Amino acid sequence: MYKYTDFDEAFVRERVAQLRAQVERRIDGSLTEDEFKPLRLMNGLYLQLHAYMLRVAVPYGTLNSAQMDRLAHLAETYDKGYGHFTTRQNIQFNWPELRRVPDMLSDLADVGMHSIQTSGNTIRNVTADHFAGAAADEIADPRPVAELLRQWSTDHPEFQFLPRKFKIAITGSPNDRAVIKSHDIGLRIVEQDGVRGYEVIVGGGLGPTPMIGKVINDFLPEAHLLPYVEAIVSVWNQIGRRDNKFKARIKITVHEHGIDEIRRRVDARFAEILPGFSGVDQQILRSIEAQFAPPAFKTADTRGYEAARLANPAFRSWSDTNLTPHRAEGYAIVSISLKKHGATPGDATAEQMRVMADLARRFSHDELRISHEQNVILPHVHRDDLPQVYAALRDADLATANIGLASDIIACPGMDYCALATARSIPIAQEIATRVDALKIEHDLGHLKIKISGCINACGHHHVGHIGILGLDRAGVENYQITLGGDHTETAAVGERAGPGFSATEIVPAIERLMLGYLDLRETEKETFLQAYRRLGPAPFKAVLYPETARKEARNAA
Amino acid sequence: MPRTFTPKVVTANRLLEGDAVWLTANGHWSPRMDDAELITDAGTAELRLLDAETQAHLVVGAYLADARPDAAGPAPTHFRESFRTRGPSNYAHGKQERDHV
Incomplete structure (x- = not known):
């Protein structure tokens, strides 16, 4: 680190x-x-x-x-x-x-932490795949470059008064867990003929006008990363719209000028500034990389793990749901759910933080990760240690086995805290998770991403949820709009609005109809909600959401 | 004919703690909305807001919020203002915490 x-x-x-x-x-x-x-x-x-x-x-x-x-x-x-x-x-x-x-x-x-540039019209915290450095599917650890970008962007004199905020995300895996297509710049480490480089995506974003980022460069040589990113931000800093806050983000600039024109300008700017980069950035990167050397993984047998799986069904269920394959033999990536049914998504008590810190110290080579899905990760746990880790998590009320399932909901703070919010998010998430648990349908539903935002700024990523919920103020009453078919991964898609919104009391039953409706609509148990939606289109899902309208239409057709 | 004036209160957040406060008739800031002065005409509202804006050493972001008369005093008409009188709904923190003590 x-x-x-x-x-x-x-x-x-x-x-x-x-x-x-x-x-x-x-x-x-x-x-x-x-x-x-x-x-x-x-x-x-x-x-x-x-x-x-x-x-x-x-x-x-x-x-x-x-x-x-x-x-x-x-x-x-x-x-x-x-x-x-x-x-x-x-x-x-x-x-x-x-x-x-x-x-x-x-x-x-x-302890080497700060809050600099977590707000304002600057380059914000550079985010990365939360399985970075551990994932089995990874080409390279994206964190050294993320750290380089952090150092470069912190207090960068040219970029302290940007047209609007600017967000960069990076992944080193083909499977995108960092939502890179919804960022101002998304970076993906790629390999061509054994040579490493970056796919550079620009102009993605959520908010009032959601857009999927476009590829501006499909293979940028490794050493050109910093001048190229600087060229992008520099071009946008000049031509980005400062006349209208809602049109200031780079997604609008890319949309208005077209990706080809932006590429032309970025290439020109890149050529101009490249000579100024003496290679010191690459030297710094090398020294950062040395600090991200993989830990010394141990070799141990996994018989204890297998035995615990046989002996304890709760442990088996948790390990089925909350583990991800690790690149090192015998290891697993542990996702700790901060989404206990009925709890506030993303909240951890001081006591829970200490338990997670202690587990990292004892079992995860002193490392933890925070995911954009508001969970905590122990990236390097040997399978032999998993029963102990599980027991400690269970004692701290942190052993909920729901990663990637319906109750693993993203929710922004909403109007319970946020001054910008137009409706509450947290209670909706709490109620949906509680309902899913009561119905005992979670594991049957399988992989399902529900994401809730309390205003159009979309901190809760609702546009890219399989089921997205947007809380609005409609004539002084909280009202919730549903979007369907969003996808936050490498096959990113913006969800489509399903129809009229629901009141605070109607929204949870509506989501329940949607989930139960999916169970009826799916072709096989293997077909996920998103796959079923892509196969069938919105119509049958709208029919379960709005049964009255569906009945009326059926009558009119008869 | 002049537009009907919706009664208002002046509200803000305390500079040091950040908690929601309301301007009373005697010019103090109260943590309770029902202590606030219910303003029933546009002229007074404007004056009170100007007065509040001079108190930057005490409060931040003063504004006029719609209110209605209730038995105990002014009450919120919009859910946002209603949340500000209580605190968040996921924990009994903020004003509701104090009310329970």
């Missing part, structure tokens, strides 16, 4: 000192709120409905145990004993007091 250099350390400490002085000046009246707001936002400090909120970056989703322990300390000391993991591999603390925020940042700096 990357360890801060003296430069990083000094930079982060200086930013903490700056914010401390800014907070003091705001409190003593030397700064107005208009002056202070952009300064606090540069450090991820928002004012929400009920309190301030501090958003802390987990760069490319990677944490060590000391960092997770520190997040637990923050939750306990400055918050109400919990934290909320987000869809961009950040953690949010919902109740800090303004005066104590600099102390929080100072505590974070002790």
Whole structure:
């Protein structure tokens, strides 16, 4: 894992000192709120409905145990004993007091963490595949490049006043777990004739106008990554629209100019700036890569694991659902669900964070990951240790066996916390998960992604959910729109709106009809919700969602 | 004919804690909406908001929110404002926490 250099350390400490002085000046009246707001936002400090909120970056989703322990300390000391993991591999603390925020940042700096550029019109936290460095299908670990991008983008003087925020995601696997086609720039490590490079995707995004990113370069040589990314951001920084906030993201720029024109401009800009890159970026990358060397995996037999599977059905069910193949013999990737039925998606208590940190220390080569699906990952666990890991997770109420299933729901904070929200998300997620559990249909339903956003900004990724739910304010009442057929993977697709929205009391029964309807519609037990939707199209799903309309249409046709 | 004025309250968040507060008739900020002054005409609303905006050392983001008279005092008409009087729905945190103590 990357360890801060003296430069990083000094930079982060200086930013903490700056914010401390800014907070003091705001409190003593030397700064107005208009002056202070952009300064606090540069450090991820928002004012929400009920309190301030501090958003802390987990760069490319990677944490060590000391960092997770520190997040637990923050939750306990400055918050109400919990934290909320987000869809961009950040953690949010919902109740800090303004005066104590600099102390929080100072505590974070002790373990090499910060909240810089987790807000504002800058390049945000660079996100990555949460199985990076562990996945069996991976070509190369994307995290060294993600770290290079973090260093390059942090306080980059050209990119502090962009037309709008800018998000980069990277994966090293052909199977996209990082939603790269929904980012401003998506990067995928590829190999052609034994040579490594990047497929570069640009102009993806969710929000009010969802778009799937377009390939701007299908094979960028490894060494050109930084100047090429800089060229993209630079072109957009010049021609991106600053006249209208809703048209400012690069997806609109790409849409309005066309990908060919953007490519032409990027190529021109790239040629212009390339000579300025002396190769120092590649030297830095080499030293970062050395820090991401794979851990020393052990060899042990897996008889204990097999025996535990036979002896304990609950362990078997959990290991069937929450494990992913690891690249190393005998190892598994463990996904810890933060989606216990009825709980808030993405929330972990300080105590749970400490348990996860301890498990990472003892069983996962000191590593943890945060997924964009709001779960926590132990990336390197030997199968022989899994029974112990499971037992500890169960004692901490963290052993829910539902990864990838209907109750593994993404939900943004919604109007329970967020000042931008137009409706609540969390209670809808809680009710759907509780209902799915009560009906005992979860395992029968199989792979199903339900994603909920509490406003059009789509932090809950509803556009790319197999079932997406968007909460809106319709004439002063919460109203929920359903989209169907979205896909967040390498076969990315934006879901289609199913029809009129549902009230807060109607939405959960509507989702239930949809799930039960799918069980009737599928061809075989193997056909997933998304496959069935793609085979049949929206009509039969709409018919189960809107039985009244379907009956009326049937009558009219008769 | 002038448009009917929907009664309003002035509300904001406290600078230090960030919690929701409402402007009372005697010019203080209360953590309870029912303590607020219910403003029934546009002129007063504008004046009170200007007054609130001069109190940047105490509060952030003052605005006028629709309200209706209730037995205990002004009450919210929109669900967002209603949540601000209570706190989130997933935990008994925020104002509802204090109310339960």
